[in-house]
Amino acid sequence: MRRAGVPIAFSQGFTPHPKISYASAAPTGVASEAEYLEIGLREPVDPARLRGALDAALSPGLDVLDAVVAQGGSLADRIEASHWRIEMPQVEPAALDRAVAAFTAADEVLVERMTKQGRRTFDARAAVMRIDVAPPVATPSEAPDVPCAILELVVRQVIPSVRPDDVLSGLRVVADLEPPVSPRVTRLAQGTLTAQGAIVDPLDADRDGASIGER
């Protein structure tokens, strides 16, 4: 923010903090193509120029794709679900098929994870809206004869949150699926859920008729 010269607003108090809030940040070790954050400004700026300035200031690989003027309402409230892709090198797609079938058939899949409150057990099944094995694609980093199964997931935002690694734990629980190497997880989208189960860009609501500077 400072490098880009963003006129960011600060909280009041003894140690003022810049007003930035992140909505539903991806877990550590996970790639993402869809992260959202909200910033408070001292004065109006052109969102397109703001996007360009922040993008220029950030490290390579951290790209700012869009900025809109918030029209009210909390960004966090609009994040209802996430779309994930999980690549599992050295896993046969047929094995993943079997595991997914077992997971889908279950009413409840209890998994464990360490949280800040200690070890917790919760259901990883109910929040999963869609779980599909994607057709294999060539991954340039892998040798062609090594299989790579790909899982596509749409998971609702619940508490405690169900993360991709919880679903992987679930596949272990129901089908003993144990990937030999760490799966690569990418968040493809997150946002508002439609009745049909599609994910809508959470910034769409701000885009129509946005007038610069109004907050």
Next chain:
Amino acid sequence: MSVPSTTPRPAAANSGDGPGSVGPSPRRDLELSVWPRLEPLLPQVTKPIQYVGGELGAVVKDWDAATVRWALMYPDAYEVGLPNQGVQILYEVLNELPDTLAERTYAVWPDLEKLMRAHGVPQFTVDAHRPVRAFDVFGVSFSTELGYTNLLTAIDLAGIPLLAADRTDADPVILAGGHAAFNPEPIADFVDAAVLGDGEEAVLEITAIVREWKAEGSPGGRDELLLRLARTESVYVPRFYDVDYLPDGRIQRVVPNRPDVPFRVHKRTTMDLDAWPYPKKPLVPLAETVHERYAVEIFRGCTRGCRFCQAGMITRPVRERSITTVGQMVQQGLEFSGFHEVGLLSLSSADHSEIGDMCSGLAQQYEGTNVSLSLPSTRVDAFNIDLAQELSRNGRRTGLTFAPEGGSERIRKVINKMVSKDDLIRTVVTAYTNGWRQVKLYFMCGLPTETDADVLEIADMAHEVIRAGRAATGSRDIRCTVSIGGFVPKPHTPFQWASMERPEVIDHRLKLLKQAINADRSLGRAIGFRYHDGEPSLIEGLLSRGDRRVGAVIRRVWENGGRFDGWSEHFSYQRWVEAAAEVLPAFGVDLDWYTTRERDELEVLPWDHLDSGLDKDWLWQDWQDALGEYEQDDCRWTPCFDCGVCPAMDTEIQIGPTGKKLLPLTPVNGLKFPAAASQ
């Protein structure tokens, strides 16, 4: 448990075709990034972001376009190593050379080390994830001796033979620097060379030697390169020196074992800091680190003459950076980095001849921008109301630490820390009345001639601080923290002959002190007490004044799992004591011999052939003055006292005032599109 060298080592190129070849490299296999093999391990370790690189300010250059390649290491965790000024400066100086590249590597935590061994991933740089073994020079900066076991981990993980004697032309030259390099004897078996003193010009000179040697087709291989480095008389190559011992274990002499190397190796001194305004493009980490600020050295060297202080002794003479250069560096550094804290670094920052104008100028320039200023080392007698007000002008008060070091007037005379109790009380009260609610006071325990009574006076001092603070502010909402470190005698100081106190005695004194602080419950409640126990200090003492025989202890500790010895949760006193007991008796010495034994005037010290500029006779006289409780003035304000540095090194004191002032900055409003990050 032993730690075998399990890292698979790529086939070594034969000696005629090693790192020096300028044609198509035989080590192509090494030059490939280890990232594809490292990435799958990262989800399994703590804080994986520390291994990813990609910081603002990081430089990745074309491997094949570079002639001389440096891997620079700070042998501690990334969060401690990244902010290190020395590494950042050398990284930038080297990368500015068109035909040279420098990358950084840090100590990996034991969780990743284990996985790297299991999967055959070698020690890598964070910039381009290249294997350390592929570089020409592997430079390691030691601020403290407690990083020695991490050096061994890095060498072994890199697939480089642990012992310098076993290395081939396919291995980098391992070069030690930093303050601990003023006595590199304990790691003499593991490093190929050491550089004493300032690094800016030294790395350029070394680069030039490597470049020339490679251009000639690497004649004579590794041995010839090391010889050329040794001939500069400022690079110490341990293998070219033999150490002879007396029957009682003391050193008889250290002499060159070949005719063309110097008897003594001299430290480097960079004069005119204005000509070296680094860092210009400070590294801005993505991970959390111990310091996140733009740090600028406002001067180097210190002649206050505190007798325990190795840094003050080995960095003489005082060389100030001018107020205008500091102002310009801060402006560019903040613009580049986006940091919102500026640290004005030195060994005693309030001693800069224009510190007042510097602080008020900076405070004025950045008023209303949430940029805060800090002076990490501030003498109590140089701090004043004006400075306090400038430091707190934008409302955010950074921590204040004062270091009286000794509890009693007597012990402060012994260590030559000439601050009085009245100075301290006055200064701390100034801070309290200017809005600080908390100050930290730093002391040492285990100083030469120290008694229980000297340490117990710390309690009186802390009580008086609170009493005076309450009286001056009319508030009970003020606190101080008493922080105590163990004294470790260091080479090239007047205390290099001193005996260390035993850990049990230190721990007992600290217990008595704690009781004394809490004897008055009202005052005691306002005083925090932090201390380190005596055991780690004793081991630091072994390493700081050790000779080559101590190398075997380091190796044994490392083989038994010793890592990250500067971290209390990783340090094991028992492991060091046992290793010393196993290894040292064969040489007729023991742990006590190195630590609690006082040396006499004529003993040959392990570092006598390494020249810090200080005259040994002067150091001895200053040691005698310490025992006589006789103080020594500062040569910036009183006549030269002949410590020897300026004539020996052909240097001189460089101080202001310049009389110049910092001009107001023209505020730049609006969005900026920084080019540096978008490359």
